[in-house]
Amino acid sequence: MFNKKREGLSHLDFIKRLDRFVMKVETFILSYAIILISVMIIGNVLSRALTGNSWSFAQEVSNFAVIVATFMGISYAARQGRHIRMSAFFDLAPKMVKKFLAITISFVTAVVLLVLAYFSFEYVLWVKDTGRVTTALEVPAYFMAVFLPIGFVLGALQFLRNMWINVKEEEVYIGTDKKDFSEQENNKGPKTQVEEKSEAVKQII
Amino acid sequence: MVATLLIIMIVLLLLGFPMMIPLIAAPLVVLLIYFPNIDPWFMIQQMMEGVSGYVLLAVPLFIFAADIMSTGKTSKRLLDFIGSFIGHVRGGYAITTAAACTLFGSISGSTQATVVAIGKPMRQRLLSVGYKDSSAIALIINASDIALLIPPSIGMIVYAVVSGTSPGELFIAGIGPGLLIFLFFAVYSYIHARRYNIPLAEKATWAERFQFTKRALFPLGFPLIIVGGIYSGIFTPTEAAGISVLYALILEVLIFRSIKISEVPKIALSTGLVTSAVFVLVAGGQAFSWVISFARIPQLVTSAVFPTEPTALFVLFMVAIFFFIGCMFVDPIVVILILTPIFYPVAMAAGVDPVHLGVVITFQAALGSATPPFGVDIFTASAVFNRSYLDVIKGTPPYILMLIFVAILVIMIEEISLFYRYIM
Amino acid sequence: GGGETESNVNGDLGQDQNDGNVDGAEGEATGSDEVYDWNFITEEYEGQVQYEYAAKFAEILKEKSDGRINIEVHEYGVMSEDSQVTLLQSGGVEFAIISPGFTGTMVREGQLFALHFLFTDDMELNQQILNTSEALNVHLTEKYESFNITPLAYWTEGAMQWTGNSELRTPEDFQGFKMRTQSSPLILRSYEAYGASPTEMSWGELYTSLQLGVVEGQENPIFFIEDAKFHEVQDYMTISEHNIYVAMTTVNTQFFNGLPTDIQDMILETVEEMRPVAYEMQERMNNELLDAIINNDTHPTEVIELTPEEREAFRELAIPVRDFFIEDVGEDAEKILNLLIEEIEAAQN
Ligand code: NA
Ligand code: NA
Numbered sequence: 006m007f008n009k010k011r012e013g014l015s016h017l018d019f020i021k022r023l024d025r026f027v028m029k030v031e032t033f034i035l036s037y038a039i040i041l042i043s044v045m046i047i048g049n050v051l052s053r054a055l056t057g058n059s060w061s062f063a064q065e066v067s068n069f070a071v072i073v074a075t076f077m078g079i080s081y082a083a084r085q086g087r088h089i090r091m092s093a094f095f096d097l098a099p100k101m102v103k104k105f106l107a108i109t110i111s112f113v114t115a116v117v118l119l120v121l122a123y124f125s126f127e128y129v130l131w132v133k134d135t136g137r138v139t140t141a142l143e144v145p146a147y148f149m150a151v152f153l154p155i156g157f158v159l160g161a162l163q164f165l166r167n168m169w170i171n172v173k174e175e176e177v178y179i180g181t182d183k184k185d186f187s188e189q190e191n192n193k194g195p196k197t198q199v200e201e202k203s204e205a206v207k208q209i210i
Numbered sequence: 211m212v213a214t215l216l217i218i219m220i221v222l223l224l225l226g227f228p229m230m231i232p233l234i235a236a237p238l239v240v241l242l243i244y245f246p247n248i249d250p251w252f253m254i255q256q257m258m259e260g261v262s263g264y265v266l267l268a269v270p271l272f273i274f275a276a277d278i279m280s281t282g283k284t285s286k287r288l289l290d291f292i293g294s295f296i297g298h299v300r301g302g303y304a305i306t307t308a309a310a311c312t313l314f315g316s317i318s319g320s321t322q323a324t325v326v327a328i329g330k331p332m333r334q335r336l337l338s339v340g341y342k343d344s345s346a347i348a349l350i351i352n353a354s355d356i357a358l359l360i361p362p363s364i365g366m367i368v369y370a371v372v373s374g375t376s377p378g379e380l381f382i383a384g385i386g387p388g389l390l391i392f393l394f395f396a397v398y399s400y401i402h403a404r405r406y407n408i409p410l411a412e413k414a415t416w417a418e419r420f421q422f423t424k425r426a427l428f429p430l431g432f433p434l435i436i437v438g439g440i441y442s443g444i445f446t447p448t449e450a451a452g453i454s455v456l457y458a459l460i461l462e463v464l465i466f467r468s469i470k471i472s473e474v475p476k477i478a479l480s481t482g483l484v485t486s487a488v489f490v491l492v493a494g495g496q497a498f499s500w501v502i503s504f505a506r507i508p509q510l511v512t513s514a515v516f517p518t519e520p521t522a523l524f525v526l527f528m529v530a531i532f533f534f535i536g537c538m539f540v541d542p543i544v545v546i547l548i549l550t551p552i553f554y555p556v557a558m559a560a561g562v563d564p565v566h567l568g569v570v571i572t573f574q575a576a577l578g579s580a581t582p583p584f585g586v587d588i589f590t591a592s593a594v595f596n597r598s599y600l601d602v603i604k605g606t607p608p609y610i611l612m613l614i615f616v617a618i619l620v621i622m623i624e625e626i627s628l629f630y631r632y633i634m
Numbered sequence: 635g636g637g638e639t640e641s642n643v644n645g646d647l648g649q650d651q652n653d654g655n656v657d658g659a660e661g662e663a664t665g666s667d668e669v670y671d672w673n674f675i676t677e678e679y680e681g682q683v684q685y686e687y688a689a690k691f692a693e694i695l696k697e698k699s700d701g702r703i704n705i706e707v708h709e710y711g712v713m714s715e716d717s718q719v720t721l722l723q724s725g726g727v728e729f730a731i732i733s734p735g736f737t738g739t740m741v742r743e744g745q746l747f748a749l750h751f752l753f754t755d756d757m758e759l760n761q762q763i764l765n766t767s768e769a770l771n772v773h774l775t776e777k778y779e780s781f782n783i784t785p786l787a788y789w790t791e792g793a794m795q796w797t798g799n800s801e802l803r804t805p806e807d808f809q810g811f812k813m814r815t816q817s818s819p820l821i822l823r824s825y826e827a828y829g830a831s832p833t834e835m836s837w838g839e840l841y842t843s844l845q846l847g848v849v850e851g852q853e854n855p856i857f858f859i860e861d862a863k864f865h866e867v868q869d870y871m872t873i874s875e876h877n878i879y880v881a882m883t884t885v886n887t888q889f890f891n892g893l894p895t896d897i898q899d900m901i902l903e904t905v906e907e908m909r910p911v912a913y914e915m916q917e918r919m920n921n922e923l924l925d926a927i928i929n930n931d932t933h934p935t936e937v938i939e940l941t942p943e944e945r946e947a948f949r950e951l952a953i954p955v956r957d958f959f960i961e962d963v964g965e966d967a968e969k970i971l972n973l974l975i976e977e978i979e980a981a982q983n
Contacts, residue, residue: 079486248724440846
């Protein structure tokens with residue numbers, strides 16, 4: 006029994022570490038996707054202005070980065086509670102109703118994302134089957150699509166975690182790492198380090 | 211089918227689901243029930259395609275540039291400069307916001323990019339002189355509509371190609387209505403500031419003004435380079451977004467040294483987060499509009515609303531209503547793509563000028579994109595300012611009323627758009 | 635609504651019924667009274683060649699079948715060409731008009747239509763070649779069929795022309811010239827062969843970019859140039875006819891093979907009847923719109939006709955690009971191209 010418990014603990018520990026690692030990967034992909042788009046567009050303009058030649062791959066690589074950022078971002082936005090919602094009624098509801106809604110919404114959202122993951126997996130197989138290549142770089146077209154099922158699955162997992170936290174904890178969580186607006190101090194969202202820094206800078210000046 | 215679509219959308223939406231769920235689940239259910247012949251993964255293909263457009267790249271890039279400038283010193287210096295000249299006027303900062311949005315409209319063809327680039331730094335300023343957050347956000351998302359009317363405008367280019375109208379003429383025709391909106395907003399800002407007794411900032415001395423101007427010289431070069439670059443043909447409006455990132459980085463990292471190069475990925479992460487939250491909806495919107503257009507829902511609706519020989523004015527008002535409602539729900543560009551081919555023949559038969567029609571349509575697209583429940587600018591503002599949906603829409607009614615009033619003027623008085631024909 | 639389920643008597647369903655009754659269906663051709671509801675998707679809008687083609691096609695088939703075949707024609711809407719092809723391939727729609735240019739990443743042999751100065755400057759002869767060529771109608775068609783797409787006819791929507799903000803008459807005029815192209819390595823090579831700097835750009839930005847000089851010229855058929863009003867922001871148009879804009883009437887292969895033979899014959903007959911109709915439609919439209927460009931006094935455009943010698947100068951530079959195409963795409967591409975070249979030469983003599 007003692008052993009089992011220890012095993013259980015190390016399982017949890019492992020899951021936590023895995024989750025941290027996945028989050029690191031998500032943040033890396035999100036930020037470098039944006040940087041990649043910038044490099045492509047700026048590089049293309051400079052190359053055309055200086056040498057007269059365009060980068061034929063700029064558009065394709067940028068589109069790739071946008072697709073990756075969009076779908077891999079689902080999970081990270083779910084952690085931060087940053088998915089856009091029309092929360093007018095939710096905001097006005099009493100806490101018990103909120104709690105019930107938060108659990109239901111997370112669950113149904115996770116289910117929809119898993120369905121989308123399944124269809125997008127089918128889509129990846131379809132694209133792979135056609136043997137299509139991209140226009141400019143002529144790499145297999147499914148390389149781009151493969152990020153959709155991954156993004157949807159990671160997103161679904163995050164919403165399931167969110168459901169679990171709402172079942173377990175007393176407060177209402179709208180993101181895995183974010184409480185409802187009414188339960189935050191000063192009614193403000195958590196700040197990223199950069200936001201904190203920019204505010205600090207403003208206060209100094 | 212229409213009922214299935216609407217019921218699923220509205221119920222999920224009101225319950226407070228992440229917006230992507232009603233937008234994706236509703237058409238998916240319709241596809242599964244009514245189009246068994248089409249593979250469900252086709253929705254996925256449409257979602258991918260929705261975010262693949264080249265001109266869409268301007269959105270993350272302008273957001274990135276705006277993030278860099280608001281983290282560093284650029285926006286502060288720029289706004290200090292403007293403030294030192296008109297901050298002491300009643301409603302001075304609000305007027306500045308509207309003016310900045312109009313100016314930025316000549317850089318970007320997109321209302322969303324304007325929300326980010328002007329809204330982010332201006333909001334801080336408005337709050338600091340005593341505006342309520344809801345008034346500040348409402349002003350920003352509505353003033354950014356002007357971007358779609360001032361050339362270059364993505365909405366007008368799409369209309370031009372779909373309808374075969376001259377984009378060049380459309381561009382000129384958008385300027386009148388754009389300036390008219392600015393005028394209304396400026397007057398309203400003045401009245402609003404008087405009524406809520408927004409405290410007047412102290413009038414800056416000329417020495418201070420000189421100081422602020424000197425400090426703002428580099429940031430002031432920013433619009434010059436962007437506008438100059440586009441109009442001299444060095445880069446396209448989409449590429450201008452990339453150049454603004456470059457310029458922001460040069461200023462903040464090399465000249466002001468307010469950001470270390472190692473901090474750039476962190477800023478990019480905050481941009482990536484907003485991009486993802488907004489683009490998931492763009493993806494869902496594409497899937498949604500594909501399903502409704504394949505099911506011919508728009509055509510069903512229009513054949514029901516027009517009498518056999520409608521007058522030009524009647525057609526224009528109907529067009530305005532349909533585009534307004536459409537853009538409240540779906541991305542304006544998508545609405546223009548779907549509805550223009552349907553209404554264009556009816557309008558031509560009724561004797562409407564194609565350029566005037568294009569201006570009316572673009573105007574409604576801009577107006578709808580700032581109007582609840584689904585206006586894309588609301589989402590963008592919600593994501594960028596990290597505010598709840600309700601906070602974002604609270605202050606918008608007066609602006610929407612003004613925009614509707616200007617819209618009626620633009621519809622009734624053809625000369626507001628077609629003024630250039632009388633000059634040339 | 636109640637009508638939608640009925641309208642889904644689709645390809646798969648027709649196929650299932652046929653599977654159970656193969657011999658019967660083939661034998662008693664006219665005895666069947668099955669009703670078909672199909673979808674036909676095009677890359678253009680109402681009033682443009684492809685849409686009008688599809689509408690006429692639907693009309694003829696409805697008449698031939700005594701109202702049993704109903705085809706709903708979809709114009710180019712929110713979908714890109716790419717997803718239209720996917721929809722056809724996966725059986726979501728039965729018929730489509732697609733351009734080989736938009737399937738060039740899948741059926742790479744189809745890129746041959748992008749080669750410059752391969753066809754002649756006689757459009758009627760070009761159409762005749764498209765109608766009868768074995769290289770296209772047998773060998774290239776096979777390539778498409780392996781992707782579940784059957785091209786029923788190859789036809790042209792007109793020749794491609796150049797527009798520029800300066801005269802484009804000789805390869806020298808292309809030195810350093812910023813030419814807008816679609817994204818395709820083969821098209822890039824073609825313009826590099828003339829010494830130009832090809833620039834890839836989406837059409838959404840093309841009008842403004844031509845106006846402001848981000849790019850200096852572009853290529854398109856006349857009807858497209860007039861539709862998009864590119865001539866308003868360009869001073870010159872060269873009747874270069876450097877290649878022809880090809881469209882294919884296509885059908886989902888699996889669906890078509892599953893149809894009763896009398897219905898298949900009806901479709902093939904309609905395709906034949908449409909050949910001259912399509913040719914006349916594009917000729918009338920391109921001629922009318924060329925006149926519109928010439929007679930536009932608000933935005934004057936000087937129209938340049940190339941002499942045979944001037945064409946030849948470009949042709950010589952364009953021929954080596956064929957080797958790039960063959961190297962890039964492979965052996966089958968070489969066979970198809972060589973056979974097509976023979977056919978074109980034979981047709982000219
Ligand atoms: Na604009
Ligand atoms: Na909208």
